[in-house]
Amino acid sequence: MSDQTARPAGRAERRGTTAAGFRVLGVGIRREPVIFTLSTLGSVLFAVLTVADAWVLGWSTDNVVIPAFRDGEIGAGMLWAVVGLFLGVALLRAVGIVARRLGAGIMQYRMQAHTRRAVTRQYLSLPMEWHQRHPTGQLLSNAYSDVEAAWGPIAPLPMALGTVVMMVIAVLQMLVADVVMAVVGLLVFPAVVVANLAYQRLASPLMTRAQALRAEVSEIAHESFDGAMVVKTLGRETEETDRFSAKARELRDVTVRAGRIRAAFDPTLASLPNLGVLVVLAVGVHRVTTGATDAGDVVTVAYLLTIVSFPIRAIGWLLGEFPRSVVGWRRAKAVIDATGSMEYGRATIPALERGARLEVDDLAYSYDQDAPLLQDVSFSVEPGRTVAVVGATASGKSTLTNLMTRLVDPDAGSITVDGVDLRDLRPGALAEAVASVPQSAFLFDDTVRGNVTLGADIPDADVWAALRDAQADGFVAALEHGLDTMLGERGTSLSGGQRQRISLARALARRPRLLILDDATSAVDPEVEARILASLRNGGGDTSLVVVAYRKATIALADEVVHLEDGRIRDRGTHAELLRRSPSYATLVNAYEHVPAEES
Structure with a gap:
């Protein structure tokens, strides 16, 4: 300004x-x-x-x-x-x-x-x-x-x-x-x-x-x-x-x-x-x-x-x-008087008892018109399936998650959930079916319960179920006051991995039909991360998953992998298929294999 x-x-x-x-x-x-x-x-x-x-x-x-x-x-x-x-x-x-x-x-x-x-x-x-x-x-x-x-x-x-x-x-x-x-x-x-x-x-x-x-x-x-x-x-x-x-x-x-x-x-x-x-x-x-x-x-x-x-x-x-x-x-x-407000329609996403279908069609986006960040990006996520998005730093992964949650609108192309363009939805309609968990977990100076529910009327039984799926029920139960434990400003009383799991439970408690994880388990050790993703696949089979990931164990759990390179989709397929036919993909995922895990 x-x-x-x-x-x-x-x-x-x-x-x-x-x-x-x-x-x-x-x-x-x-x-x-x-x-x-x-x-x-x-x-x-x-x-x-x-x-x-x-x-x-x-x-x-x-x-x-x-x-x-x-x-x-x-x-x-x-x-x-x-x-x-x-x-x-x-x-x-x-x-x-x-x-x-x-x-x-x-x-x-x-x-x-x-x-x-x-x-x-x-x-x-x-x-x-x-x-x-x-x-x-x-x-x-x-x-x-x-x-x-x-x-x-x-x-x-x-x-x-x-x-x-x-x-x-x-x-x-x-x-x-x-x-x-x-x-x-x-x-x-x-x-x-x-x-x-x-x-x-x-x-x-x-x-x-x-x-x-x-x-x-x-x-x-x-x-x-x-x-x-x-x-x-x-x-x-x-x-x-x-x-x-x-x-x-x-x-x-x-x-x-x-x-x-x-x-x-x-x-x-x-x-x-x-x-x-x-x-x-x-x-x-x-x-x-x-x-x-x-x-x-x-x-x-x-x-x-x-x-x-x-x-x-x-x-x-x-x-x-x-x-x-x-x-x-x-x-x-x-x-x-600032301009550039985000326009909304009046449509809603159908309330179905299954995972949502996500379709990304010919997507393009740029922060600078002379240097497009994403171009010609197209893929789909079928109901109940898991798609991993893999790419090097600055390949456009986080921007793609912002587009899929409509924090920003694309310059070209479209994103639909169950056939409804995100730009046609009424305010709040997307959050009723889609939840996103960013890499940087933000917690409020509130109780565990308050951070999971954020004021929504969610029973404690559902809160504990979400914590179990996020592999957070163990350390929460060990806290002095359980769900009533105050976490401090930005959750300073917890480790990075614990904050991420509370943030994940916050999304799961709303039972989304499409869950988007932007490297949301990066601070969790691989064993815990594997249990979280297995729990999401097995216990929440009606939820579609988009996972931005870099660990082999995480990527291997996906039904399909989308390999981003320089803002474009370089290849698509299963993890095993991409390892066989794409040297750049193999080099990328193998580079992380021996990276030590952060504190859980």
């Missing part, structure tokens, strides 16, 4: 940050119009009642405070009137605050949840080719920090809109009270505009870079966690720490620079209205002494100008979040 990490192209983009920020907010308003309206009405109520405070203060000055100094006494009725006015205004203003904050918070969290769901749904719909082009750390950042940044300004938006109303009413009241003092006080607005333009120009590129760096830091951390075993066994802790530290320091420096700009921007906005108040007081004192205005008008205008400072700060908070918001939204939106 190169557009996500690109820096702003120039001055025009920086000038468009404010407009882009308002467009992002428009998305949220259209999504949650009712909550936005209620929150804004609460903010407007707060704004009107805040300005009403100025009127109460001015009225009290002219009708209670000054007469009290002049006459030496305050009437009880007037005193209670002032107290009642202030209390009434305060209570109504509190109602407005609650409505504003509650609505703004709900709106922000709903938009974050909605956008995160949209991003993650898109992750599920996009094909594997798209995921292979985007680092995991970046995808995590898109779904979390970018979404959070995108909707940062939505919470202060109702407050900012309400304070605009407050500012309009306050300005009108200032003009009614005294035009000269109002004009003097309002000179702060051009200064605020200049300050905001300067802030946007300086902060926008830094915010863009900071969001990109957050994804890079997340990516490095994810790689280090995933490769913890490699890092520790090769003594690369220092290098990995240095790599992470360098990127984290870069993120820190960029964020600090942006923070310094924000630290100068916020107090500048806060100080400009205060300077205006001082000027208004100076002008007001002169006008009172010359009889041009009343003291109450000076108090009213000065207080209204302090009120105006709050809307300025509120708008500043909103505008200050725009650079990060725009960057976060663009990064999240790039995922939502």
Whole structure:
């Protein structure tokens, strides 16, 4: 997603940050119009009642405070009137605050949840080719920090809109009270505009870079966690720490620079209205002494100008979040708008009480159009039969398994199960009949039962049966809590062979009619592997098998062998036939004969 990490192209983009920020907010308003309206009405109520405070203060000055100094006494009725006015205004203003904050918070969290769901749904719909082009750390950042940044300004938006109303009413009241003092006080607005333009120009590129760096830091951390075993066994802790530290320091420096700009921007906005108040007081004192205005008008205008400072700060908070918001939204939106989704039909695979028939017809696939990985691949697997796929490294075996499980679609040709093209199936239909076990077994931080069932309603008797077929029932029964034993993150409490057998049991528990094993027993010793495959053939005779294998003992159990070479089928037949007539096949399978087995 190169557009996500690109820096702003120039001055025009920086000038468009404010407009882009308002467009992002428009998305949220259209999504949650009712909550936005209620929150804004609460903010407007707060704004009107805040300005009403100025009127109460001015009225009290002219009708209670000054007469009290002049006459030496305050009437009880007037005193209670002032107290009642202030209390009434305060209570109504509190109602407005609650409505504003509650609505703004709900709106922000709903938009974050909605956008995160949209991003993650898109992750599920996009094909594997798209995921292979985007680092995991970046995808995590898109779904979390970018979404959070995108909707940062939505919470202060109702407050900012309400304070605009407050500012309009306050300005009108200032003009009614005294035009000269109002004009003097309002000179702060051009200064605020200049300050905001300067802030946007300086902060926008830094915010863009900071969001990109957050994804890079997340990516490095994810790689280090995933490769913890490699890092520790090769003594690369220092290098990995240095790599992470360098990127984290870069993120820190960029964020600090942006923070310094924000630290100068916020107090500048806060100080400009205060300077205006001082000027208004100076002008007001002169006008009172010359009889041009009343003291109450000076108090009213000065207080209204302090009120105006709050809307300025509120708008500043909103505008200050725009650079990060725009960057976060663009990064999240790039995922939502990504193309290449996998299309589905409405067909299903017939529910038959026998193994499925798989047919691969004239298949072709390439990661790079100039270098096809698979070409003219055709073979079939009859119900209940076992076919072994054998080939050297990079011959296309794993890609073929990805195509047979429709993780990717072929460039040409077709794959059918019981006569139904995989591209015509409805979502989820393939998993009802076909299961795949990859070489790299992934286990969750859950119990043995949870890792086998993955939340499906599978009785314990069926779980144990699947474990027996996978030759895993013995070591599972020996665990302290049996099926309830927690396996730890990625199954770290088990050996590689044990993890593979749990992964195999997970597939078998669903009783697939076609089982595809992509070197799924590579970490198991040959004797155990032979028992597993014999169990699958004898105990599950109604299941068709496709086995990517390299061991002679495994290949010999297959009814037919498909020999892949440079992405094409070099030969097909039984293991014995290929050994007799294909020197390249014999050389390949004999090369593994004396390779020591991995830990079981």
